[in-house]
Amino acid sequence: MQQLEAFYESTPKAVGFIERKITIPSHTLNLYGPPRSGKSWAVLDYLATIPKRKQIYIDLADLRVEKSSLAKEVQGFIDMHGIETVVIDHYDGSFPMPRSRQTILVTQAPYTENPMMPLLELPPLDFEEYLAFEKRPTHPEHSFSLYLRTGSLPAMAAVHESILTLRLHDHIRAIFPTDGERTLFRYASRFLGKPVTPNQLYTAMKREHRVSKDWLYKTIKSWEERRILRWLGKYGQPKAARRLLLYDFAMPASMYFEKSLMGQLYTIAARRLLRDRPDIAYTDLLDFYDPATKSAILLSPFANPQSAAAKVGGMIAEIDRLGVASVTILTISNSFAFHFDTMEVTAKPFFMWILEE
Incomplete structure:
Protein backbone atom coordinates (compact mmCIF):
# COMPACT_ATOMS: atom_id res chain seq x y z
CA MET A 1 0.00 0.00 0.00
CA GLN A 2 3.02 2.27 -0.25
CA GLN A 3 1.74 4.20 -3.26
CA LEU A 4 -1.66 4.79 -1.66
CA GLU A 5 0.01 5.96 1.54
CA ALA A 6 2.02 8.45 -0.52
CA PHE A 7 -1.10 9.83 -2.20
CA TYR A 8 -2.92 9.99 1.14
CA GLU A 9 -0.15 11.88 2.88
CA SER A 10 0.55 14.41 0.13
CA THR A 11 -2.22 16.05 -1.88
CA PRO A 12 -0.96 18.64 -4.40
CA LYS A 13 -2.09 22.23 -3.83
CA ALA A 14 -3.87 24.30 -6.46
CA VAL A 15 -1.60 27.27 -5.81
CA PRO A 35 -6.81 18.14 -22.48
CA ARG A 36 -5.38 20.92 -20.30
CA SER A 37 -8.69 22.65 -19.72
CA GLY A 38 -7.99 22.93 -15.98
CA LYS A 39 -9.76 19.83 -14.60
CA SER A 40 -6.99 18.78 -12.19
CA TRP A 41 -6.60 22.28 -10.78
CA ALA A 42 -10.37 22.63 -10.28
CA VAL A 43 -10.69 19.35 -8.40
CA LEU A 44 -7.62 20.07 -6.24
CA ASP A 45 -9.12 23.41 -5.28
CA TYR A 46 -12.30 21.58 -4.29
CA LEU A 47 -10.33 19.10 -2.15
CA ALA A 48 -8.86 22.02 -0.19
CA THR A 49 -12.34 22.47 1.34
CA ILE A 50 -12.39 18.89 2.73
CA PRO A 51 -10.54 17.71 5.87
CA LYS A 52 -7.25 16.11 4.84
CA ARG A 53 -7.85 12.77 6.57
CA LYS A 54 -11.23 12.39 4.83
CA GLN A 55 -9.97 12.59 1.23
CA ILE A 56 -7.44 11.09 -1.15
CA TYR A 57 -6.28 12.25 -4.58
CA ILE A 58 -4.95 9.51 -6.88
CA ASP A 59 -3.32 10.54 -10.15
CA LEU A 60 -3.03 7.67 -12.61
CA ALA A 61 -0.77 9.80 -14.84
CA ASP A 62 1.90 9.67 -12.14
CA LEU A 63 4.68 7.54 -13.62
CA ARG A 64 5.31 5.89 -10.24
CA VAL A 65 1.85 4.30 -10.14
CA GLU A 66 1.59 0.54 -10.51
CA LYS A 67 -2.05 0.15 -11.50
CA SER A 68 -2.51 -3.58 -10.96
CA SER A 69 -1.46 -3.49 -7.30
CA LEU A 70 -3.30 -0.20 -6.71
CA ALA A 71 -6.50 -1.77 -8.04
CA LYS A 72 -6.25 -4.62 -5.53
CA GLU A 73 -5.59 -2.33 -2.56
CA VAL A 74 -7.59 0.85 -3.11
CA GLN A 75 -10.98 -0.24 -1.70
CA GLY A 76 -9.44 -1.73 1.44
CA PHE A 77 -7.36 1.42 1.96
CA ILE A 78 -10.44 3.64 1.65
CA ASP A 79 -12.40 1.52 4.13
CA MET A 80 -9.52 1.25 6.60
CA HIS A 81 -8.97 5.02 6.79
CA GLY A 82 -12.61 6.06 6.63
CA ILE A 83 -11.98 8.15 3.50
CA GLU A 84 -15.13 9.91 2.31
CA THR A 85 -14.00 11.69 -0.88
CA VAL A 86 -11.92 9.86 -3.48
CA VAL A 87 -10.62 11.62 -6.58
CA ILE A 88 -9.05 9.57 -9.37
CA ASP A 89 -7.45 11.84 -11.93
CA HIS A 90 -6.76 10.61 -15.47
CA TYR A 91 -9.08 7.66 -14.80
CA ASP A 92 -8.85 5.14 -17.64
CA GLY A 93 -11.17 2.33 -16.56
CA SER A 94 -8.26 -0.03 -15.86
CA PHE A 95 -9.90 -0.98 -12.54
CA PRO A 96 -13.44 -0.61 -11.15
CA MET A 97 -14.49 2.66 -9.62
CA PRO A 98 -14.00 2.43 -5.84
CA ARG A 99 -16.88 2.95 -3.42
CA SER A 100 -16.97 5.95 -1.11
CA ARG A 101 -19.41 8.66 -0.01
CA GLN A 102 -18.14 10.75 -2.92
CA THR A 103 -16.06 9.54 -5.85
CA ILE A 104 -14.88 11.96 -8.53
CA LEU A 105 -13.51 10.52 -11.76
CA VAL A 106 -11.53 13.01 -13.84
CA THR A 107 -11.39 12.15 -17.55
CA GLN A 108 -11.23 13.71 -20.99
CA ALA A 109 -14.10 11.80 -22.61
CA PRO A 110 -17.29 11.34 -20.55
CA TYR A 111 -17.27 8.14 -18.49
CA THR A 112 -20.14 6.07 -19.89
CA PRO A 124 -11.32 25.67 -21.74
CA LEU A 125 -11.43 29.36 -20.82
CA ASP A 126 -14.05 31.54 -22.40
CA PHE A 127 -13.27 35.25 -22.72
CA GLU A 128 -14.89 36.16 -19.40
CA GLU A 129 -12.78 33.58 -17.57
CA TYR A 130 -9.70 34.69 -19.48
CA LEU A 131 -10.13 38.21 -18.11
CA ALA A 132 -9.92 36.78 -14.59
CA PHE A 133 -6.81 34.74 -15.45
CA GLU A 134 -5.05 37.53 -17.30
CA LYS A 135 -2.32 39.08 -15.19
CA ARG A 136 -2.00 42.18 -17.41
CA PRO A 137 -5.05 44.35 -16.67
CA THR A 138 -5.97 46.19 -19.86
CA HIS A 139 -9.03 47.45 -21.73
CA PRO A 140 -11.28 44.53 -22.80
CA GLU A 141 -10.60 45.29 -26.47
CA HIS A 142 -6.86 44.85 -25.95
CA SER A 143 -7.48 41.79 -23.76
CA PHE A 144 -9.49 40.21 -26.58
CA SER A 145 -6.54 40.75 -28.92
CA LEU A 146 -4.33 38.94 -26.40
CA TYR A 147 -6.95 36.18 -26.05
CA LEU A 148 -6.77 35.59 -29.80
CA ARG A 149 -3.01 35.09 -29.55
CA THR A 150 -2.78 33.08 -26.33
CA GLY A 151 -5.87 30.91 -26.76
CA SER A 152 -8.18 29.26 -24.25
CA LEU A 153 -5.87 26.96 -22.26
CA PRO A 154 -5.53 28.24 -18.65
CA ALA A 155 -1.77 27.64 -18.66
CA MET A 156 -1.37 30.06 -21.58
CA ALA A 157 -3.21 33.04 -20.07
CA ALA A 158 -0.13 34.67 -18.53
CA VAL A 159 2.57 33.49 -20.96
CA HIS A 160 4.77 36.26 -22.32
CA GLU A 161 4.18 37.02 -25.98
CA SER A 162 7.83 36.35 -26.87
CA ILE A 163 7.42 32.62 -26.15
CA LEU A 164 3.79 32.07 -27.14
CA THR A 165 4.50 29.88 -30.16
CA LEU A 166 7.06 27.84 -28.24
CA ARG A 167 4.59 27.13 -25.42
CA LEU A 168 1.72 26.39 -27.81
CA HIS A 169 3.90 23.85 -29.62
CA ASP A 170 4.81 22.26 -26.27
CA HIS A 171 1.09 21.74 -25.63
CA ILE A 172 0.55 20.33 -29.11
CA ARG A 173 3.35 17.78 -28.66
CA ALA A 174 1.88 16.67 -25.32
CA ILE A 175 -1.75 16.49 -26.47
CA PHE A 176 -0.91 14.83 -29.81
CA PRO A 177 2.06 12.57 -28.97
CA THR A 178 2.47 10.81 -32.34
CA ASP A 179 3.62 12.17 -35.69
CA GLY A 180 0.36 11.01 -37.27
CA GLU A 181 -1.83 12.89 -34.77
CA ARG A 182 0.22 16.06 -35.12
CA THR A 183 0.00 15.84 -38.91
CA LEU A 184 -3.76 15.37 -38.78
CA PHE A 185 -4.05 18.30 -36.37
CA ARG A 186 -2.07 20.44 -38.82
CA TYR A 187 -4.44 19.55 -41.67
CA ALA A 188 -7.51 20.08 -39.49
CA THR A 219 -8.70 9.33 -34.43
CA ILE A 220 -11.36 11.89 -35.31
CA LYS A 221 -13.91 9.91 -33.27
CA SER A 222 -11.51 9.91 -30.32
CA TRP A 223 -11.02 13.67 -30.65
CA GLU A 224 -14.79 14.15 -30.69
CA GLU A 225 -15.19 12.06 -27.52
CA ARG A 226 -12.39 14.02 -25.80
CA ARG A 227 -14.00 17.32 -26.85
CA ILE A 228 -10.95 18.31 -28.91
CA LEU A 229 -12.98 18.51 -32.11
CA ARG A 230 -16.64 19.22 -32.80
CA TRP A 231 -18.77 20.16 -35.78
CA LEU A 232 -21.38 22.77 -36.68
CA GLY A 233 -24.02 21.51 -39.09
CA LYS A 234 -25.67 23.19 -42.05
CA TYR A 235 -29.27 24.27 -41.48
CA GLY A 236 -31.78 21.91 -43.05
CA GLN A 237 -29.08 19.77 -44.70
CA PRO A 238 -27.91 17.07 -42.26
CA LYS A 239 -25.78 15.34 -44.92
CA ALA A 240 -23.89 18.49 -45.97
CA LEU A 246 -11.23 22.78 -32.57
CA TYR A 247 -11.43 23.36 -28.84
CA ASP A 248 -8.60 25.88 -28.81
CA PHE A 249 -8.07 28.49 -31.52
CA ALA A 250 -4.48 29.59 -30.85
CA MET A 251 -2.88 26.16 -31.31
CA PRO A 252 -4.25 25.82 -34.87
CA ALA A 253 -3.05 29.34 -35.70
CA SER A 254 0.45 28.41 -34.49
CA MET A 255 0.71 25.62 -37.07
CA TYR A 256 1.19 28.06 -39.99
CA PHE A 257 3.11 31.29 -40.50
CA GLU A 258 0.06 32.92 -42.06
CA LYS A 259 -2.76 33.52 -39.59
CA SER A 260 -6.42 32.58 -40.04
CA LEU A 261 -8.25 35.35 -38.20
CA MET A 262 -11.63 34.26 -39.55
CA GLY A 263 -11.10 30.68 -38.39
CA GLN A 264 -10.20 31.86 -34.90
CA LEU A 265 -13.13 34.27 -34.67
CA TYR A 266 -15.52 31.63 -36.00
CA THR A 267 -14.36 29.15 -33.35
CA ILE A 268 -14.81 31.64 -30.51
CA ALA A 269 -18.29 32.64 -31.70
CA ALA A 270 -19.38 29.03 -32.29
CA ARG A 271 -18.23 27.89 -28.85
CA ARG A 272 -20.13 30.74 -27.21
CA LEU A 273 -23.31 30.13 -29.19
CA LEU A 274 -23.36 26.33 -28.83
CA ARG A 275 -23.22 26.66 -25.06
CA ASP A 276 -26.81 27.94 -24.95
CA ARG A 277 -28.18 27.35 -28.45
CA PRO A 278 -27.75 23.70 -29.47
CA ASP A 279 -29.75 24.20 -32.69
CA ILE A 280 -27.44 26.88 -34.08
CA ALA A 281 -26.32 26.14 -37.65
CA TYR A 282 -24.79 27.79 -40.69
CA THR A 283 -26.28 28.39 -44.13
CA ASP A 284 -24.82 29.15 -47.55
CA LEU A 285 -24.68 32.86 -46.72
CA LEU A 286 -25.15 33.19 -42.95
CA ASP A 287 -22.27 32.33 -40.63
CA PHE A 288 -24.75 31.42 -37.88
CA TYR A 289 -28.51 31.01 -37.94
CA ASP A 290 -30.67 30.35 -34.88
CA PRO A 291 -34.07 28.93 -35.95
CA ALA A 309 -25.52 47.33 -45.83
CA ALA A 310 -24.11 45.94 -49.07
CA LYS A 311 -23.36 42.59 -47.42
CA VAL A 312 -26.85 42.25 -45.96
CA GLY A 313 -28.40 43.38 -49.25
CA GLY A 314 -26.68 40.52 -51.05
CA MET A 315 -28.31 38.05 -48.64
CA ILE A 316 -31.83 39.40 -48.68
CA ALA A 317 -33.35 36.45 -50.58
CA GLU A 318 -32.02 33.97 -48.03
CA ILE A 319 -32.94 36.25 -45.13
CA ASP A 320 -36.51 36.49 -46.42
CA ARG A 321 -36.71 32.73 -47.04
CA LEU A 322 -35.65 31.97 -43.46
CA GLY A 323 -37.73 34.75 -41.92
CA VAL A 324 -34.71 36.31 -40.21
CA ALA A 325 -35.87 39.05 -37.83
CA SER A 326 -32.48 40.44 -36.75
CA VAL A 327 -28.88 40.36 -37.86
CA THR A 328 -25.83 40.87 -35.65
CA ILE A 329 -22.53 41.68 -37.33
CA LEU A 330 -19.42 40.94 -35.27
CA THR A 331 -16.48 43.26 -35.89
CA ILE A 332 -13.08 43.85 -34.34
CA SER A 333 -13.83 47.35 -33.04
CA ASN A 334 -16.72 49.05 -34.89
CA SER A 335 -20.23 49.64 -33.52
CA PHE A 336 -23.24 50.85 -35.51
CA ALA A 337 -26.87 49.98 -36.21
CA PHE A 338 -29.42 50.47 -38.97
CA HIS A 339 -32.64 49.01 -40.36
CA PHE A 340 -32.86 47.12 -43.63
CA ASP A 341 -36.53 47.36 -44.52
CA THR A 342 -38.11 46.23 -41.24
CA MET A 343 -35.14 44.13 -40.07
CA GLU A 344 -32.77 45.41 -37.40
CA VAL A 345 -29.04 45.16 -38.14
CA THR A 346 -26.61 45.73 -35.26
CA ALA A 347 -22.83 45.69 -35.46
CA LYS A 348 -20.72 45.39 -32.35
CA PRO A 349 -17.15 44.40 -31.42
CA PHE A 350 -16.49 40.76 -30.61
CA PHE A 351 -15.37 41.46 -27.05
CA MET A 352 -18.53 43.46 -26.30
CA TRP A 353 -20.83 40.80 -27.79
CA ILE A 354 -19.18 37.99 -25.80
CA LEU A 355 -19.45 39.86 -22.51
CA GLU A 356 -23.10 40.72 -23.20
CA GLU A 357 -24.23 37.25 -24.27
Whole structure:
Protein backbone atom coordinates (compact mmCIF):
# COMPACT_ATOMS: atom_id res chain seq x y z
CA MET A 1 0.00 0.00 0.00
CA GLN A 2 3.02 2.27 -0.25
CA GLN A 3 1.74 4.20 -3.26
CA LEU A 4 -1.66 4.79 -1.66
CA GLU A 5 0.01 5.96 1.54
CA ALA A 6 2.02 8.45 -0.52
CA PHE A 7 -1.10 9.83 -2.20
CA TYR A 8 -2.92 9.99 1.14
CA GLU A 9 -0.15 11.88 2.88
CA SER A 10 0.55 14.41 0.13
CA THR A 11 -2.22 16.05 -1.88
CA PRO A 12 -0.96 18.64 -4.40
CA LYS A 13 -2.09 22.23 -3.83
CA ALA A 14 -3.87 24.30 -6.46
CA VAL A 15 -1.60 27.27 -5.81
CA GLY A 16 -2.93 30.48 -7.34
CA PHE A 17 -6.15 28.81 -8.51
CA ILE A 18 -8.58 31.24 -10.13
CA GLU A 19 -12.26 30.41 -9.84
CA ARG A 20 -13.98 29.00 -12.90
CA LYS A 21 -17.64 29.16 -13.93
CA ILE A 22 -18.36 25.59 -12.85
CA THR A 23 -18.83 24.52 -9.23
CA ILE A 24 -18.00 20.98 -8.13
CA PRO A 25 -20.90 19.60 -6.04
CA SER A 26 -20.55 17.37 -2.99
CA HIS A 27 -21.68 14.13 -4.63
CA THR A 28 -20.19 11.47 -6.90
CA LEU A 29 -19.61 12.66 -10.46
CA ASN A 30 -17.46 12.52 -13.57
CA LEU A 31 -15.56 15.75 -14.22
CA TYR A 32 -14.57 15.68 -17.88
CA GLY A 33 -13.22 17.99 -20.55
CA PRO A 34 -10.55 18.33 -23.23
CA PRO A 35 -6.81 18.14 -22.48
CA ARG A 36 -5.38 20.92 -20.30
CA SER A 37 -8.69 22.65 -19.72
CA GLY A 38 -7.99 22.93 -15.98
CA LYS A 39 -9.76 19.83 -14.60
CA SER A 40 -6.99 18.78 -12.19
CA TRP A 41 -6.60 22.28 -10.78
CA ALA A 42 -10.37 22.63 -10.28
CA VAL A 43 -10.69 19.35 -8.40
CA LEU A 44 -7.62 20.07 -6.24
CA ASP A 45 -9.12 23.41 -5.28
CA TYR A 46 -12.30 21.58 -4.29
CA LEU A 47 -10.33 19.10 -2.15
CA ALA A 48 -8.86 22.02 -0.19
CA THR A 49 -12.34 22.47 1.34
CA ILE A 50 -12.39 18.89 2.73
CA PRO A 51 -10.54 17.71 5.87
CA LYS A 52 -7.25 16.11 4.84
CA ARG A 53 -7.85 12.77 6.57
CA LYS A 54 -11.23 12.39 4.83
CA GLN A 55 -9.97 12.59 1.23
CA ILE A 56 -7.44 11.09 -1.15
CA TYR A 57 -6.28 12.25 -4.58
CA ILE A 58 -4.95 9.51 -6.88
CA ASP A 59 -3.32 10.54 -10.15
CA LEU A 60 -3.03 7.67 -12.61
CA ALA A 61 -0.77 9.80 -14.84
CA ASP A 62 1.90 9.67 -12.14
CA LEU A 63 4.68 7.54 -13.62
CA ARG A 64 5.31 5.89 -10.24
CA VAL A 65 1.85 4.30 -10.14
CA GLU A 66 1.59 0.54 -10.51
CA LYS A 67 -2.05 0.15 -11.50
CA SER A 68 -2.51 -3.58 -10.96
CA SER A 69 -1.46 -3.49 -7.30
CA LEU A 70 -3.30 -0.20 -6.71
CA ALA A 71 -6.50 -1.77 -8.04
CA LYS A 72 -6.25 -4.62 -5.53
CA GLU A 73 -5.59 -2.33 -2.56
CA VAL A 74 -7.59 0.85 -3.11
CA GLN A 75 -10.98 -0.24 -1.70
CA GLY A 76 -9.44 -1.73 1.44
CA PHE A 77 -7.36 1.42 1.96
CA ILE A 78 -10.44 3.64 1.65
CA ASP A 79 -12.40 1.52 4.13
CA MET A 80 -9.52 1.25 6.60
CA HIS A 81 -8.97 5.02 6.79
CA GLY A 82 -12.61 6.06 6.63
CA ILE A 83 -11.98 8.15 3.50
CA GLU A 84 -15.13 9.91 2.31
CA THR A 85 -14.00 11.69 -0.88
CA VAL A 86 -11.92 9.86 -3.48
CA VAL A 87 -10.62 11.62 -6.58
CA ILE A 88 -9.05 9.57 -9.37
CA ASP A 89 -7.45 11.84 -11.93
CA HIS A 90 -6.76 10.61 -15.47
CA TYR A 91 -9.08 7.66 -14.80
CA ASP A 92 -8.85 5.14 -17.64
CA GLY A 93 -11.17 2.33 -16.56
CA SER A 94 -8.26 -0.03 -15.86
CA PHE A 95 -9.90 -0.98 -12.54
CA PRO A 96 -13.44 -0.61 -11.15
CA MET A 97 -14.49 2.66 -9.62
CA PRO A 98 -14.00 2.43 -5.84
CA ARG A 99 -16.88 2.95 -3.42
CA SER A 100 -16.97 5.95 -1.11
CA ARG A 101 -19.41 8.66 -0.01
CA GLN A 102 -18.14 10.75 -2.92
CA THR A 103 -16.06 9.54 -5.85
CA ILE A 104 -14.88 11.96 -8.53
CA LEU A 105 -13.51 10.52 -11.76
CA VAL A 106 -11.53 13.01 -13.84
CA THR A 107 -11.39 12.15 -17.55
CA GLN A 108 -11.23 13.71 -20.99
CA ALA A 109 -14.10 11.80 -22.61
CA PRO A 110 -17.29 11.34 -20.55
CA TYR A 111 -17.27 8.14 -18.49
CA THR A 112 -20.14 6.07 -19.89
CA GLU A 113 -19.75 2.77 -18.00
CA ASN A 114 -22.08 4.04 -15.28
CA PRO A 115 -25.00 5.78 -17.03
CA MET A 116 -26.35 6.97 -13.66
CA MET A 117 -23.21 8.94 -12.80
CA PRO A 118 -23.71 12.72 -13.10
CA LEU A 119 -21.47 14.45 -15.64
CA LEU A 120 -19.84 17.86 -15.28
CA GLU A 121 -17.94 19.32 -18.23
CA LEU A 122 -15.09 21.79 -17.84
CA PRO A 123 -14.37 23.45 -21.19
CA PRO A 124 -11.32 25.67 -21.74
CA LEU A 125 -11.43 29.36 -20.82
CA ASP A 126 -14.05 31.54 -22.40
CA PHE A 127 -13.27 35.25 -22.72
CA GLU A 128 -14.89 36.16 -19.40
CA GLU A 129 -12.78 33.58 -17.57
CA TYR A 130 -9.70 34.69 -19.48
CA LEU A 131 -10.13 38.21 -18.11
CA ALA A 132 -9.92 36.78 -14.59
CA PHE A 133 -6.81 34.74 -15.45
CA GLU A 134 -5.05 37.53 -17.30
CA LYS A 135 -2.32 39.08 -15.19
CA ARG A 136 -2.00 42.18 -17.41
CA PRO A 137 -5.05 44.35 -16.67
CA THR A 138 -5.97 46.19 -19.86
CA HIS A 139 -9.03 47.45 -21.73
CA PRO A 140 -11.28 44.53 -22.80
CA GLU A 141 -10.60 45.29 -26.47
CA HIS A 142 -6.86 44.85 -25.95
CA SER A 143 -7.48 41.79 -23.76
CA PHE A 144 -9.49 40.21 -26.58
CA SER A 145 -6.54 40.75 -28.92
CA LEU A 146 -4.33 38.94 -26.40
CA TYR A 147 -6.95 36.18 -26.05
CA LEU A 148 -6.77 35.59 -29.80
CA ARG A 149 -3.01 35.09 -29.55
CA THR A 150 -2.78 33.08 -26.33
CA GLY A 151 -5.87 30.91 -26.76
CA SER A 152 -8.18 29.26 -24.25
CA LEU A 153 -5.87 26.96 -22.26
CA PRO A 154 -5.53 28.24 -18.65
CA ALA A 155 -1.77 27.64 -18.66
CA MET A 156 -1.37 30.06 -21.58
CA ALA A 157 -3.21 33.04 -20.07
CA ALA A 158 -0.13 34.67 -18.53
CA VAL A 159 2.57 33.49 -20.96
CA HIS A 160 4.77 36.26 -22.32
CA GLU A 161 4.18 37.02 -25.98
CA SER A 162 7.83 36.35 -26.87
CA ILE A 163 7.42 32.62 -26.15
CA LEU A 164 3.79 32.07 -27.14
CA THR A 165 4.50 29.88 -30.16
CA LEU A 166 7.06 27.84 -28.24
CA ARG A 167 4.59 27.13 -25.42
CA LEU A 168 1.72 26.39 -27.81
CA HIS A 169 3.90 23.85 -29.62
CA ASP A 170 4.81 22.26 -26.27
CA HIS A 171 1.09 21.74 -25.63
CA ILE A 172 0.55 20.33 -29.11
CA ARG A 173 3.35 17.78 -28.66
CA ALA A 174 1.88 16.67 -25.32
CA ILE A 175 -1.75 16.49 -26.47
CA PHE A 176 -0.91 14.83 -29.81
CA PRO A 177 2.06 12.57 -28.97
CA THR A 178 2.47 10.81 -32.34
CA ASP A 179 3.62 12.17 -35.69
CA GLY A 180 0.36 11.01 -37.27
CA GLU A 181 -1.83 12.89 -34.77
CA ARG A 182 0.22 16.06 -35.12
CA THR A 183 0.00 15.84 -38.91
CA LEU A 184 -3.76 15.37 -38.78
CA PHE A 185 -4.05 18.30 -36.37
CA ARG A 186 -2.07 20.44 -38.82
CA TYR A 187 -4.44 19.55 -41.67
CA ALA A 188 -7.51 20.08 -39.49
CA SER A 189 -6.11 23.48 -38.48
CA ARG A 190 -6.15 24.54 -42.12
CA PHE A 191 -9.93 23.97 -42.20
CA LEU A 192 -10.69 25.71 -38.89
CA GLY A 193 -14.19 27.16 -39.09
CA LYS A 194 -14.75 25.88 -42.64
CA PRO A 195 -17.09 23.20 -44.03
CA VAL A 196 -15.20 19.93 -44.49
CA THR A 197 -15.82 16.19 -44.20
CA PRO A 198 -13.54 13.56 -42.65
CA ASN A 199 -13.14 12.07 -46.13
CA GLN A 200 -11.93 15.44 -47.48
CA LEU A 201 -9.38 15.58 -44.65
CA TYR A 202 -8.25 12.06 -45.58
CA THR A 203 -7.98 12.98 -49.27
CA ALA A 204 -5.94 16.09 -48.51
CA MET A 205 -3.65 14.27 -46.08
CA LYS A 206 -2.95 11.20 -48.21
CA ARG A 207 -1.52 13.32 -51.04
CA GLU A 208 1.63 13.84 -48.98
CA HIS A 209 1.47 11.21 -46.23
CA ARG A 210 0.84 7.51 -45.89
CA VAL A 211 -2.34 7.33 -43.87
CA SER A 212 -5.05 4.76 -43.25
CA LYS A 213 -8.64 5.91 -43.63
CA ASP A 214 -9.63 3.66 -40.72
CA TRP A 215 -6.97 5.26 -38.51
CA LEU A 216 -8.06 8.78 -39.49
CA TYR A 217 -11.74 8.10 -38.80
CA LYS A 218 -10.90 6.41 -35.49
CA THR A 219 -8.70 9.33 -34.43
CA ILE A 220 -11.36 11.89 -35.31
CA LYS A 221 -13.91 9.91 -33.27
CA SER A 222 -11.51 9.91 -30.32
CA TRP A 223 -11.02 13.67 -30.65
CA GLU A 224 -14.79 14.15 -30.69
CA GLU A 225 -15.19 12.06 -27.52
CA ARG A 226 -12.39 14.02 -25.80
CA ARG A 227 -14.00 17.32 -26.85
CA ILE A 228 -10.95 18.31 -28.91
CA LEU A 229 -12.98 18.51 -32.11
CA ARG A 230 -16.64 19.22 -32.80
CA TRP A 231 -18.77 20.16 -35.78
CA LEU A 232 -21.38 22.77 -36.68
CA GLY A 233 -24.02 21.51 -39.09
CA LYS A 234 -25.67 23.19 -42.05
CA TYR A 235 -29.27 24.27 -41.48
CA GLY A 236 -31.78 21.91 -43.05
CA GLN A 237 -29.08 19.77 -44.70
CA PRO A 238 -27.91 17.07 -42.26
CA LYS A 239 -25.78 15.34 -44.92
CA ALA A 240 -23.89 18.49 -45.97
CA ALA A 241 -20.30 19.15 -44.89
CA ARG A 242 -20.13 20.49 -41.35
CA ARG A 243 -17.90 23.32 -40.17
CA LEU A 244 -14.88 22.05 -38.25
CA LEU A 245 -14.26 23.46 -34.77
CA LEU A 246 -11.23 22.78 -32.57
CA TYR A 247 -11.43 23.36 -28.84
CA ASP A 248 -8.60 25.88 -28.81
CA PHE A 249 -8.07 28.49 -31.52
CA ALA A 250 -4.48 29.59 -30.85
CA MET A 251 -2.88 26.16 -31.31
CA PRO A 252 -4.25 25.82 -34.87
CA ALA A 253 -3.05 29.34 -35.70
CA SER A 254 0.45 28.41 -34.49
CA MET A 255 0.71 25.62 -37.07
CA TYR A 256 1.19 28.06 -39.99
CA PHE A 257 3.11 31.29 -40.50
CA GLU A 258 0.06 32.92 -42.06
CA LYS A 259 -2.76 33.52 -39.59
CA SER A 260 -6.42 32.58 -40.04
CA LEU A 261 -8.25 35.35 -38.20
CA MET A 262 -11.63 34.26 -39.55
CA GLY A 263 -11.10 30.68 -38.39
CA GLN A 264 -10.20 31.86 -34.90
CA LEU A 265 -13.13 34.27 -34.67
CA TYR A 266 -15.52 31.63 -36.00
CA THR A 267 -14.36 29.15 -33.35
CA ILE A 268 -14.81 31.64 -30.51
CA ALA A 269 -18.29 32.64 -31.70
CA ALA A 270 -19.38 29.03 -32.29
CA ARG A 271 -18.23 27.89 -28.85
CA ARG A 272 -20.13 30.74 -27.21
CA LEU A 273 -23.31 30.13 -29.19
CA LEU A 274 -23.36 26.33 -28.83
CA ARG A 275 -23.22 26.66 -25.06
CA ASP A 276 -26.81 27.94 -24.95
CA ARG A 277 -28.18 27.35 -28.45
CA PRO A 278 -27.75 23.70 -29.47
CA ASP A 279 -29.75 24.20 -32.69
CA ILE A 280 -27.44 26.88 -34.08
CA ALA A 281 -26.32 26.14 -37.65
CA TYR A 282 -24.79 27.79 -40.69
CA THR A 283 -26.28 28.39 -44.13
CA ASP A 284 -24.82 29.15 -47.55
CA LEU A 285 -24.68 32.86 -46.72
CA LEU A 286 -25.15 33.19 -42.95
CA ASP A 287 -22.27 32.33 -40.63
CA PHE A 288 -24.75 31.42 -37.88
CA TYR A 289 -28.51 31.01 -37.94
CA ASP A 290 -30.67 30.35 -34.88
CA PRO A 291 -34.07 28.93 -35.95
CA ALA A 292 -35.48 29.34 -32.43
CA THR A 293 -35.06 33.13 -32.41
CA LYS A 294 -34.97 33.71 -36.19
CA SER A 295 -31.70 35.58 -35.72
CA ALA A 296 -28.49 35.54 -37.75
CA ILE A 297 -24.88 36.39 -36.98
CA LEU A 298 -22.30 37.45 -39.55
CA LEU A 299 -18.55 37.76 -39.06
CA SER A 300 -17.14 40.86 -40.71
CA PRO A 301 -14.10 42.04 -38.72
CA PHE A 302 -13.62 45.35 -40.53
CA ALA A 303 -17.20 46.21 -41.47
CA ASN A 304 -18.53 49.76 -41.66
CA PRO A 305 -22.15 50.87 -42.24
CA GLN A 306 -21.73 51.00 -46.03
CA SER A 307 -20.06 47.61 -46.43
CA ALA A 308 -22.49 46.04 -43.92
CA ALA A 309 -25.52 47.33 -45.83
CA ALA A 310 -24.11 45.94 -49.07
CA LYS A 311 -23.36 42.59 -47.42
CA VAL A 312 -26.85 42.25 -45.96
CA GLY A 313 -28.40 43.38 -49.25
CA GLY A 314 -26.68 40.52 -51.05
CA MET A 315 -28.31 38.05 -48.64
CA ILE A 316 -31.83 39.40 -48.68
CA ALA A 317 -33.35 36.45 -50.58
CA GLU A 318 -32.02 33.97 -48.03
CA ILE A 319 -32.94 36.25 -45.13
CA ASP A 320 -36.51 36.49 -46.42
CA ARG A 321 -36.71 32.73 -47.04
CA LEU A 322 -35.65 31.97 -43.46
CA GLY A 323 -37.73 34.75 -41.92
CA VAL A 324 -34.71 36.31 -40.21
CA ALA A 325 -35.87 39.05 -37.83
CA SER A 326 -32.48 40.44 -36.75
CA VAL A 327 -28.88 40.36 -37.86
CA THR A 328 -25.83 40.87 -35.65
CA ILE A 329 -22.53 41.68 -37.33
CA LEU A 330 -19.42 40.94 -35.27
CA THR A 331 -16.48 43.26 -35.89
CA ILE A 332 -13.08 43.85 -34.34
CA SER A 333 -13.83 47.35 -33.04
CA ASN A 334 -16.72 49.05 -34.89
CA SER A 335 -20.23 49.64 -33.52
CA PHE A 336 -23.24 50.85 -35.51
CA ALA A 337 -26.87 49.98 -36.21
CA PHE A 338 -29.42 50.47 -38.97
CA HIS A 339 -32.64 49.01 -40.36
CA PHE A 340 -32.86 47.12 -43.63
CA ASP A 341 -36.53 47.36 -44.52
CA THR A 342 -38.11 46.23 -41.24
CA MET A 343 -35.14 44.13 -40.07
CA GLU A 344 -32.77 45.41 -37.40
CA VAL A 345 -29.04 45.16 -38.14
CA THR A 346 -26.61 45.73 -35.26
CA ALA A 347 -22.83 45.69 -35.46
CA LYS A 348 -20.72 45.39 -32.35
CA PRO A 349 -17.15 44.40 -31.42
CA PHE A 350 -16.49 40.76 -30.61
CA PHE A 351 -15.37 41.46 -27.05
CA MET A 352 -18.53 43.46 -26.30
CA TRP A 353 -20.83 40.80 -27.79
CA ILE A 354 -19.18 37.99 -25.80
CA LEU A 355 -19.45 39.86 -22.51
CA GLU A 356 -23.10 40.72 -23.20
CA GLU A 357 -24.23 37.25 -24.27
